[in-house]
Amino acid sequence: MSPDRSTALRASILFLAAALSLGIAYGMGVQSPFWAAMPVWVVAQPFRQDLVIRAILRLVGTVVGGALAWLVLTELHDPLLQALAIGALIGVGTFVSFWIGTVHSYGSLMAAITVGVVALPALDHPVNSEAYAVERLVCTLIGVTLVTALTFAFTPKREQPVPIRIDHGLSRGIRRGAFAAVAGVIAALLVIYIGGAIGIASALSLCVFASIVGGSPHSAAILENLVPSAALGIVAAILYRWIAQTFGLSGADLVLLALPFIAAGAVMRAHPKTAPAGIDCNMCFLLAAEVGATGHPLPITAEAGLAMIIAATGVSMAYRGTGHRKVLMAFSR
Template identity: 45%
Template sequence: MLDKTIHMEWSVYPVMIRAAPWFYQALQLFTAASIALILAAQLGLQYPFWAAMPVWVVAQPYREDLMLRAALRIAGTIFGAAIGWFTLTMIGDSAVSILVLVVSVGAGAAATFWIGTVYSYGVLLAAITVAVVLIPALDHSVDTTQLAADRIWCTLIGVVMVTAITFAFTPRRPEPPPKRVAPPPWVTLRHGAIAAGAALLGLGLLKLISGPAGISAAMALCIFSMLIAGSRNPAPILRHMPVGATIGVAAALAYRALDMILHDPVGMAALLAVPFIAIGAALRSHPRTAAIGLDANMCFLLAAEAGAAGHGFSAHFQGGIALVLSAVLCTALFRRIGVVP
């Protein structure tokens, strides 16, 4: 594996910066994400773009971190999907769903911040998955079982692909990780409360706007707030998130425009995404664009629903614009509140 690794070891917003030739890392990520997306689409999963998402964050500079993050991603996703599924199918009350979502976002951010190590990743993914399952159901009727199952299967595919492809090229950790430093309890509670407030704001926008824009805004505010509030060092996120989201959404709209122009009746949407994944892998791996590349890749996959049939250009445009505006709003709010140490 490439040397001279610089990594934010304990961040929930991992940034890998490797020395040249960085394109070896880009090739690994491109291969893993492309295979994961195409495989999920070929298996008939409704949300194949979820399969490519783990690739960008599970890959790590050290083998121990790679394996641990892979296990935590799977465990957190299963736990969060179970909570979302149980809330919608066994309780089925919108007020309860809102309560579960807000508590999950707040508690997830607080726990992530309090743990402050790679072990926080499982908690973060559980809370994110709760949001992914519950938010669409608060706007329209969904097949909860399929939604939760797709999330789990796509996660498994993505984690297996990135682990299998990068494991042999990932070195062992040369020294023990730094010791955890426990934050003051009141700071932890404050971060959780801020994230919960952002989730309420997102749900308010969902109620006011509804549709693709409302869902995208609610999802973005929940997830972005957890990433920022759960981080011990949110400064890089606040700096790069709006730019990365803008690049990702621009790529998503270009992807959907091409999909419409080519008018692909045989379902080659996953293959059409491959060139965009190649560019995203280069952004994620290059030392100067690694942080922006993470947000760009995630927002591209979400806004484009890469590999899926899609919902028409107008719906993707509305959702994409809402995603970018939510990134700007979320970072502005956190800067105003002052979470940066």
């Protein structure tokens, strides 16, 4: 099969998996169905073994992270203690992810991210944390099942196995974990003292980006694409919301409106040159646009999107520095 046909086939499968995930979650009455499409873009892998490992660890990490977030919210009642606990858990998960340093690290990374995803919104307004965690698990199960089932037969096997762990330096891992922990605490404080859609968007972006970059021993490609990919996803999200509000779309029409955006994202994710950028672009689009849900008014969507871009820029600067001024470069060494 030619490279162009292979890319087209992969893009078609990813589109089908994401579209079905979104549609099934919406049909089940999930409040935020866009979470179901998110696993599609990151669980899909070039090799079959990695696909299966990621699928399993995505589920395990979601369960563990959801349970830890529930414990924080139910056992700790002081918001500042909750902020410290959230930061500590995100830091530990990021450290473990870096310490493992292979595809097997995905479970700990997902646990760290899920802690933030479940716990942070609850710091802004009352949330049934148990139901919220279960909803995230249901969405994860939908997306993981579909992307694994649809891509498995078309994903080649890896010729040689990947080791369980590769040593990338303990001190580097500790610094990465410490940075993610600080980012997690700052994220929680943003929700506590700013709150609303903007505070939550800033907080979620900060903890997710800090965990992803910090947990990856080879973060150069992520950092290279992080800000422009996030910005492109936000622009798509604003366009999605503008169309929805201009034409008064609601209900299933919001799912249908998402299909061309998902198709474009699938092509981006499937093409070898744009695949790394495609992950962040698609994730930011789904989250900022609140695809398939009623969502916020367009000005709030734009402001929250800008906050996400600022968070991506902050994390990128922290690990790479800019110009003659190096910002927190010790964490990237």
